Amino acid sequence: MSQNGHFVSLQGVRKSFDNLEVLHGIDLDVGEHNVVCLIGASGSGKSTLLRCINLLEKVDQGTIVVDGQTITGTKLDVNRLRQKIGIVFQAYNLFPHMTVLQNVTLAPRKALGISRSNAEGHARALLRQIGLEDKADEFPDRLSGGQQQRVAIVRALATGPKLMLLDEITSALDPQLIGEVLELVRELAASGMTMIIATHEMSFAREVANKVCFLDAGVILEEGPPEQILSSPREERTREFLARTLEGGRL
Amino acid sequence: MGAFLHEFFSPLDFLRSVPQVWSGFKLNIQLMLVAEALVLPLALLVAIVRGLPGRAALPFRAAAIVYTDVFRGTPLILVLLMVNGGFATLNFFGLSSNTLFKNGVIALVLVYTAYVTEVYRAGIESVHPSQRMAARSLGLSYLQALRYVVLPQAIRRVIPPLLNDFVGLQKDTALVTVIGLTEAATQAGFYSSNFVNYASYAVAAVFFIFLTIPLARFTDHIIRQRERRERAQAV
Numbered sequence: 001m002s003q004n005g006h007f008v009s010l011q012g013v014r015k016s017f018d019n020l021e022v023l024h025g026i027d028l029d030v031g032e033h034n035v036v037c038l039i040g041a042s043g044s045g046k047s048t049l050l051r052c053i054n055l056l057e058k059v060d061q062g063t064i065v066v067d068g069q070t071i072t073g074t075k076l077d078v079n080r081l082r083q084k085i086g087i088v089f090q091a092y093n094l095f096p097h098m099t100v101l102q103n104v105t106l107a108p109r110k111a112l113g114i115s116r117s118n119a120e121g122h123a124r125a126l127l128r129q130i131g132l133e134d135k136a137d138e139f140p141d142r143l144s145g146g147q148q149q150r151v152a153i154v155r156a157l158a159t160g161p162k163l164m165l166l167d168e169i170t171s172a173l174d175p176q177l178i179g180e181v182l183e184l185v186r187e188l189a190a191s192g193m194t195m196i197i198a199t200h201e202m203s204f205a206r207e208v209a210n211k212v213c214f215l216d217a218g219v220i221l222e223e224g225p226p227e228q229i230l231s232s233p234r235e236e237r238t239r240e241f242l243a244r245t246l247e248g249g250r251l
Numbered sequence: 252m253g254a255f256l257h258e259f260f261s262p263l264d265f266l267r268s269v270p271q272v273w274s275g276f277k278l279n280i281q282l283m284l285v286a287e288a289l290v291l292p293l294a295l296l297v298a299i300v301r302g303l304p305g306r307a308a309l310p311f312r313a314a315a316i317v318y319t320d321v322f323r324g325t326p327l328i329l330v331l332l333m334v335n336g337g338f339a340t341l342n343f344f345g346l347s348s349n350t351l352f353k354n355g356v357i358a359l360v361l362v363y364t365a366y367v368t369e370v371y372r373a374g375i376e377s378v379h380p381s382q383r384m385a386a387r388s389l390g391l392s393y394l395q396a397l398r399y400v401v402l403p404q405a406i407r408r409v410i411p412p413l414l415n416d417f418v419g420l421q422k423d424t425a426l427v428t429v430i431g432l433t434e435a436a437t438q439a440g441f442y443s444s445n446f447v448n449y450a451s452y453a454v455a456a457v458f459f460i461f462l463t464i465p466l467a468r469f470t471d472h473i474i475r476q477r478e479r480r481e482r483a484q485a486v
Binding site for chain 2: 054089156
């Protein structure tokens with residue numbers, strides 16, 4: 001917990017790819033046990049922002065503090081940091097040559113040095129919680145998209161992270177599979193996990209978020225409680241975005 | 252036609268030359284086994300070095316690129332002659348009874364490591380970057396991500412081209428005859444000059460073919476297995 005009471009704190013974060021500035025000076029605070037949802041069109045910088053927080057992308061300017069530790073501009077053990085921060089991707093990114101159990105135990109065993117039997121015991125317990133214990137010895141390609149994504153979440157949880165970053169984790173799923181994944185995220189939120197979630201699921205954001213941030217062209221244009229941002233946004237751009245999203249939903 | 256058949260397949264010469272050619276062929280097998288055992292790990296090492304990230308690794312990457320370019324581009328027969336001549340003159344490893352064999356292995360390994368490096372590299376690059384990213388995001392180091400996530404997938408994909416290069420290596424062991432090693436083709440030559448008949452060459456060819464056929468069938472089997480697996484995935 002950092003001095004200003006925030007678990008994650010970003011100040012003036014800028015990031016460019018080949019002269020194209022994707023993040024344009026981002027300020028963001030996330031309290032411990034809070035859930036922050038990032039909304040915004042594709043290309044608005046949501047994914048890049050999440051990747052900067054666990055240093056999968058290097059920040060050009062600005063500071064990021066996680067759990068009281070400044071992670072930008074200093075020499076630090078990125079592997080240790082990433083064990084504290086779980087990230088789940090849109091495309092699951094499970095390891096196809098490993099069974100579900102091997103996927104979940106890889107990082108605990110190799111990065112944390114936990115013994116195989118302990119890691120497997122923990123992994124099976126986690127899989128049991130999400131009702132996939134019977135899939136432990138299957139390869140990912142035998143699972144449905146929703147099951148794969150839930151395994152990916154469990155894999156990220158297996159190193160005991162204090163912060164979870166979810167990058168549009170339901171965008172690649174068939175509509176009927178979205179529910180089971182969101183249910184798991186809901187449980188995580190209820191258990192007090194600090195989370196930053198990039199999502200297009202507006203009703204889900206309204207339900208779980210303590211704060212919703214609307215990203216537009218690399219800046220947080222508007223942020224506030226979900227009710228306010230999603231029902232009565234102040235900014236014209238936010239209104240336009242929400243109107244387009246709802247229209248898309250009706251199609 | 253009869254003369255042709257007689258030259259290459261006269262039953263008497265065919266059978267009579269088998270023991271002599273076989274005595275040489277044992278050397279081909281030895282060369283092949285030793286060279287392959289060295290090429291596999293060395294090429295993997297060069298491929299890994301070639302993919303290392305960051306500015307600090309630049310000289311190593313450059314060295315790996317120069318090495319593969321040079322030895323993939325130079326005919327094996329030249330490398331054999333240069334290694335043999337050069338080492339004999341400089342007396343690098345001290346001359347012993349095994350020197351010719353050692354030089355043959357060194358030349359084969361130099362050339363085939365360059366080929367196989369490229370095969371491994373293609374495999375490593377065929378693994379989607381998101382796999383490495385997912386591994387790193389879990390807190391695995393660069394080398395751990397490579398070892399547990401990237402390489403197992405990469406190597407599985409390149410087994411067929413790897414086996415293909417091995418067939419090439421097996422056949423190219425015949426070239427060591429130019430540095431004076433008495434292998435199957437050399438023995439076949441001795442026989443043919445003694446008995447003025449070329450059946451011994453046909454015998455040597457048959458030996459090589461019998462060595463490569465199992466490998467070729469094994470490659471086919473692996474390709475089929477992979478296709479089946481990928482089709483299952485597509486459903």
